[in-house]
Structures are given as C-alpha cells and as structure tokens.
Amino acid sequence: MLVAKDLEVRAGARLLVGGASFQIAAGDKVGLVGRNGAGKTTLTRILSGETQPAAGSVTRTGEVGYLPQDPRTGDPEVLARNRILSARGLDTAIARLDKAGMAMASDDDAERERAMAAYARAEAELAAGGGYAAEAEAARISANLGLPQRVLDQPLRTLSGGQRRRVELARILFSGASTMLLDEPTNHLDADSISWLRTYLAGHNGGLLIISHDVGLLDATVNKVFHLDANRSELDVYAMGWKRYLAQRETDEKRRRRERQNAERKADTLMAQADKMRAKATKATAAQNMAKRADKLRAGIEGERVQDKVARIRFPEPAACGKTPLTAEGLSKTYGSLEIFTGVDLAIDKGSQVVILGLNGAGKTTLLRILAGLEQSDTGGVRPGHGLRLGYYAQEHETLDTSRSVLENMKTAAPQLNETDVRKVLGSFLFSGDDVDKPAAVLSGGEKTRLALASLVVSSANVLLLDEPTNNLDPASREEVLNAIKTYAGAVVLVTHDEGAVHALDPDRVLLLPDGTEDLWSPEYAELVTLA
Template sequence: MITATDLEVRAGARTLLSTNGTALRVQPGDRIGLVGRNGAGKTTTMRILAGEGEPYAGTITRSGEIGYLPQDPREGNLDVLARDRVLSARGLDTLLAEMEKQQALMAEVVDDAERDRAVRRYGQLEERFSALGGYAAEAEAGRICSSLGLPDRVLSQPLRTLSGGQRRRVELARILFAASEAGSNVTLLLDEPTNHLDADSIVWLRDFLQNHAGGLIVISHDVELLAAVVNRVWFLDAVRAEVDVYNMGWQRYLDARATDEQRRRRERANAERKAAALRAQAAKLGAKATKAVAAQNMLRRAERMLAALDDEPVADKVARIKFPTPAPCGKVPLVAKGLTKNYGSLEVFSGVDLAIDRGSRVVVLGLNGAGKTTLLRLLAGVEKPDAGIVEPGHGLRIGYFAQEHDTLDAEATVWENIRHAAPDTAEQELRGLLGAFMFSGPQLDQPAGTLSGGEKTRLALAGLVASAANVLLLDEPTNNLDPASREQVLDALRSYEGAVVLVTHDPGAAEALRPERVVLLPDGTEDFWSDEYREIIELA
C-alpha cells in the first residue's frame, strides 16, 4: 500500500504535480492507470512513489513490498545469470548455488567427516529451499519467463550478454515472480511494461495483472492493456499540474473525462462573458468621478472571477520532426566485412557482411538475442567486433539512436546534450530545434537522466536532426512514444533522403521506412523485403 500526502513533484524549476493538500492512495485491489500527455511527469511521479527519488514536498508512506519496473533497465550486477536474477526475487538463487556447492563437495571429498558435514549442510539448505517453494517455485519462475519470451538459452546467459529489451523482460519476470507469491502484499509500479513484448506475451501479461491481488499503478501507451486491466485512473494534467482521480474503468473514464472537459470549457466561457460585461460596465462608470469606487470594485470582481479559473487546456503538443537534407557522401558510405561478436563463450553472430548504399533502407531482423542491437553498436563504432572490420565510405556521417538512450549523457542537461550533438551549430538554431521537439524554458536546464522515456527519445532524435547524418542507425526509435509523436517519427522516416538501418518491434515503423532489404541474424543472410517479414517483426 502507498499513501502520498501533500505531494509536490518538480523537475528543476518546473512543477509537475501538486496534490493541494489531498492524498493519493494505492490499496490492494486498486489497478490504476497513470495517464497524461508526454512530459506531464508520469515517469518522475512513478519513480518517486517507488522510492527511487525524493519529492520536492510532501510525505509518502509505504507498506508491504514494492515491485518497480522503470522504463530503462537498471544496471546492477551484469555478471549474474538471467535465471538467478529472476530467482533472487525469493532468495532462491543463493540457496541453489550453495546446494550445488555442497553437492560438489559430497562427490569430491574423500574425508568421511568432511563429507558428513556437506551432507548435513545440504539437508539444511534443501529444507530451507523447500520452505520457499522449492523446485515448484523454480518451475513457476520458468513458466513466467517463458510467457515473457525468455527461453532457457537466454536464462542461462549472464545479463551483460543480453540486449536491453531482454534485460528489461528479466526484470519484469523477477517482479512478477515475487508478486505471484506475495499476492496482496505487493504493489506493482510498472512503467511501459509492454515494451519489447510480443503479442502473445502482452496477452499473458494482461491476464496476470487482471488477477493480481495487490495494488498496481501502470503507465502505458497500450490502450488495450489499460482497457482490460485498470479499475481506476489518475489523469496527470500537465496544464494544472494536478491529478484528477477517476474511480472507474478505462471506457467510463474516457467518457467522464470528455464530460469534464466540456464542463470546464462552458465554465470558462461563462466566466469570461461575465468578466467582460463587468469590465464594460466599469469602463462606463469610470468616466464619472462619483462612480469611480464602484468601477474599481467591478474590475476587481472580474479579475477574481478569471483568477479562479483553471488554466486554459491546450491540445497535446507533438514534436515537429523533420530530418534535414543529409550531408553529401559516396555511393557506398558504410561497409562491414566478416563481423563476428562473442560475449565470453557465447557467439552472438559470425562472419556478417553488409554494404549500406547511399539512400538505402534496411531492416535488421532476428529473434530476441540474435544480435540486432549488437550489430548496430558495431556499425556505430560504440563496440569493437571480435573479428571483421567496419569501413567508412567517403563523407560518412553516422547518426545513431540507441534503444536505451546510451548516446545521451544522463548527468548533462538537455541543452548540454544537444550542444554536444551539434557543437558547430548556432545557439539560436539549436534553441529553435529543441522548441520543435517540445523542449523550452526551464526544461533546457533539466538533467537528461530525469526525463521520461518519451522525452529521452525526443531529445535523442533532436540530436540526430542536428547532426545532418547521411546514415541513420535506429534501434527501436518508436519506443516510449505516444501515438501522435510516433506518427511524427514515422512521417520523418518516410521523407528522409539518407540511408537507414532499422531495428524495430513495430511493424508500422518498418512499413513507413519502405525498406528494400532485410538482414536476418544471426546468420547475416540478406533478402528483399516482402510482407511476410512483417509477421517476423511482431515475433522478434
């Protein structure tokens, strides 16, 4: 359970939320959809409710366990096996490791007394293991992982060998594994939980969340998930910096929200009409010296009437994204020959050849863990191959969009990030560019690490626009975007004249790109694009 009283949330000097003396509560059985336009402060509010940040003012009390899934995967110990990370939710990982150690001792030692100690120690560990659910719990963890698209081959790998999307699914599996045992004692805080999930996994997740007995707050652009799961809605109004609480399901909320907006418009129109009449009457009376006091009183009444109104709602803004004409380059600006990448004993792919022609459009496909993100990192020069080479052609200028926003400096401000991306561009031009991507005023001084996932995506895309790149390497560019901003990105891709290498789980992104070729990993096979590859994108 979570209770937030007199909560005030800020990002720099900007107030994102003020509850004005009221309390926000999450109790067992509450399944709350936290919604609002991009940049309203949903992710920041969620992080503070989870205890990952401090509010500007107010108090937050928590009881029971908290299962928090942030938009970006946490680093932590990347050498741990994925399976052990999931099992650690119930403390089973350390027990299993110790049991395996005692088993090895029992088989290896020749001293009878030492063997007896190992046997006794193993028995004690097995008893504790059974008390925590034992092998049935381990099997349950496996079922959850499988339902989220994490097969055994992935679970047996260290986290550092997994893609960002796989690590995020491991973290989600860990949270749900804990929740399946603790039930109503766990409050889940899930920020865009369907990112990197295929259609079947999303359906399974909906069912799990519908049956969760504890509390839940979910941020999601997946309307079907919200409609199926939530029984309450918190609307974070970016204009008023307040939360409107709706104790109802999604469809009734949409109807109630529309009614509230109509009511506010009527109230504003009536108040403005009355204020205008008072001002007109005051102007007439003010011409007479004997009526001056009455005129001033009327003006004050008009001002109080307008001051009592909420700020006028504005339509949700979207970024005006347009890639400029790319810098001139040769006929083949980027070539890769015999690329091979291993993580320890795990071979990701071997002997991949790729030539990117000027203006060409390529989609990289493969199942999760096939090395799609790794290939883009090699092409971008972020990582080095274990074998093979990446050869830049004449005039190559790469623009790399990282799935986990690795190209952004989390400690630097929005302004410092864009300045780093385009050091030779005039300041006024960069300010105009940031304005087109909906960054202005105090937000320019906000650290990039405090931005929401959608805001980080917009900032990273702004950096690409500023770079005038002629080859774009895009890793999941539509993740974390609301529908309107997603369409802006897709429109920009349609009109971009340079070359694009795209990794995506979004079939619409591939269709907008109008690709000529696909590269299938881990084999590196090339083929012409056809509609059958759309289905592979949804499964990948």
C-alpha cells in the first residue's frame, strides 16, 4: 500500500501538485493522466522513493516495483534471465546450484561432500523463492513480453533499448511486488504482448498505478483515475473506470465553468453597487465592504481552463546536399557469438523516405547508431555524401547530456544561435522560465522527447534518423510529430512501431532486418509495423 499525505511536488520553483492526499491499496488500479510536462513522472518517482517531495509524506507498506520510462539498471554483464530472476533473489541460488553441481563431480571425497552440502543449501533457498516453478513462471512472463530464450541467454549490454525495457518490465511483474508503478509499460511491445499485458494487469491483486497514453490499456485495467491538472496544480481523484471518468471530467469542467460565470456576475454586481454608493459619504464604508466582497469572490474564481499547450514541431529546412548524401555498404554487427545482422547495404538519396522493419532485437536501433556514427560496424562502412548534415533522434534519449540543463543542451545543439533565439525555440517546445534551467536528468520521457526534437529543429539536417519518435507523447503532441514527418523535405530513415508514423512518412522503400533485404514499399508491409 502507498499512502500520500499533503504531498507537494515541484519542478524547481514551479508548483506541479499542491496538497495532494490519496492512497493506493490492494485492488486499486489507478490510471495517472495529464498532459506532457504536468508532473506525472515526477510524482511517480516520489511515490517509488527515488526522489523526495517538496512537502508532505509518502508511507509505503510492502514491496514497491517501479518501471521508469528509461530503465538503465542492472550490471550490463548480467544475463537477461538472471536480471529477471534477481527480483526474488533466485539468480544467486541458481548460480550456486550450478557451481555446486559441477563440484560434485570431483574425485576428492571431502570436496564432493562440501559440494553436496552447498547444493542442498542452494536448493533450499531456491525452494523458498518458489523453486523451479518460479523459474518457469519467469520464463512464461518473458515469452509473453516478446523475450525468447535466445534473448534471455544474452548479457544486458547486447540487448536493444526495447529489449532492456521489456526485461525490466518482466522483472517487476515477476517480483510479486504488492504495489506496481508502471510508466508507459506498453512502449516497445508488439500487439500480442500489449493484449497479454492488459489481461495480466486486469487480474493483478495488489495496488497498481499506470502512466500510459494507451487508451485501450487504461480502459481494460483501471478502476480509479488520478487526473493531474497542470492549470490548477491539483490532483483530481476519480473512483471510477476510464469511460465513466471521461464523462465525469467533462461534467466537472462544465460545473466549474458555471460556477466561475456565476461568481463573476455576482462580483460585477457588487462592484457596480459599490461604485454607486461611493458617491455618498454616508455610504463609503458600505461601498468599501462591497468592493472587498467582490475582490474576495474574484480571488476564489478558478482560472479559466486554457487549452493544453502543444509543442509546434516543424523539422528544419534541409541544407543543400548531393544526390546521395549517405551510403552504407556491407554492414554487419555481432555481440560475442550472436550475429545481429550482416551484409546490409543502404543508399539514402536526397529526399528519400525509408522505413526499417524487423522483430525486436533484429538490430534496427544498432543500425541507426552506426549510420549516425555513434557505433562501429564489424565490417563494411558508412560513407557521407556531398553536403551531408545528419540529425539523429535516439529512442533512449542518449544524445542528451543529462548532467546539463535544458538550455545548455540546446546551446550545444545550436551553437549558431544566440541565447535569445535558443530560448525562443525552447519556448515553442513548451520550455519557458525556470524550466530551461532544469537538468535533463529530471525530465519526464515526454519532456526529453520534446528537447531531443527541438535539437533536430535547429540542426538544418538533410537526413533525419528517427528511432521511435512518437514514444512517450500525448495524442496532440504525437499528431504534431506526424505532421512534421509528413511535411519534411529532406530524407528520413525511420524505425517505429507506430503505424501512424509510417503512414505520415509515406515511405518509398523498406529495409528488412536482420536479412538486410531492401524492397520498394507496398501496403503489404504495413502489417509488419506493429510486430516489429
């Protein structure tokens, strides 16, 4: 259980949530909603214990499992399987079992006896954690999240960002935590895995809080909705399912509007009467009191709800370049004995649109990183053409320097602009005032997406490498990105699970990984997008 009392959440000097009190008990399945930048991720980090509130307290009873948007935890050399099993401490027990089992083959009687005793202790520890049935449960969860045995046998460092995220999700689901906090859990999941996750979470008996833009997931799972209203800096609690919440929230907005209009009318009437009475000295005190009552009424009126702001995204006018600004020949990549892809050839012509498809782990992100010059291929090479200017959007936002502020990141991305112009660009991406001084490390996934996209806008790039550019975005911001993709005049190489992004790109070619097969785009390939 989680109990929050008089919680105050701030981002620098800006108040995100004030005086919030609520609880998440067993059986509560909460959808935490609100526009990008409202403070959902910040609030969730406080609930998990990662950071502290500006005021108030959070009491935690039982284990809390937290999935952040950008999970980069765990020893990179640890096998994915062991990372998942470590949620119940089974990884060490299994490792000791294996070690003792090998030692039991020793010819030395004393060593063999010690090994047998160690094996018995490890077996007892394994049994306490659920035994081999628990190991099978972990494998079952992993398989349903698109993590086959070959992936579970790999060290974390060899996995793609999407695979790492699914490993962390599997770990939390396997942990048996009494309360789970999941920030965008469907990112990097295919349609089958999302369907399975909906059913799994709907049957979860503990407490659950989900941040998600997946309306289907919220509709299938939540029985409460916490709406973080960025205009009022308040957390509205709705003890109802998703569809009833949508209707009730609209009703509440209409009620607030009526109350606001009534209060304004009363205040105007009082002030008009006060103005008339001021002309008479005998009624000056009464007029003053009426004016005070009018001021008090107006002070209590909630500010009219403004339309949630959306970043206006337009990719840059591409710099002049030659006919083929980017060429790759004979690219291959392996991690240890695992071959990711081999013999990939790709020529990006001026203004061309290419979508890269392949199952998770096929090497899509790795290929983009090689094209961007951030990773080396094992064979072959990338050759820049005349006038090439690359813009790279990384799905894990690793191009951002999280130790530096929003403003400092943008100054690095746009050294040709003065600070006033940089601030104007940031303002169009909804970073203003103290927001520009926040370190990138504390930004939500949606805010990091906006900052990374702002860097692209000032780049004058003529080839954009986009890796899942619509992740973590609310529907309105996603539409802005899709329009930006649709109207961009330069070349685009796109990796995405979002059918809408592929439709906006209207690709002329497709590259299939890991085989490296290139083909003209046809509608038949569209059904592979969500499976990728």
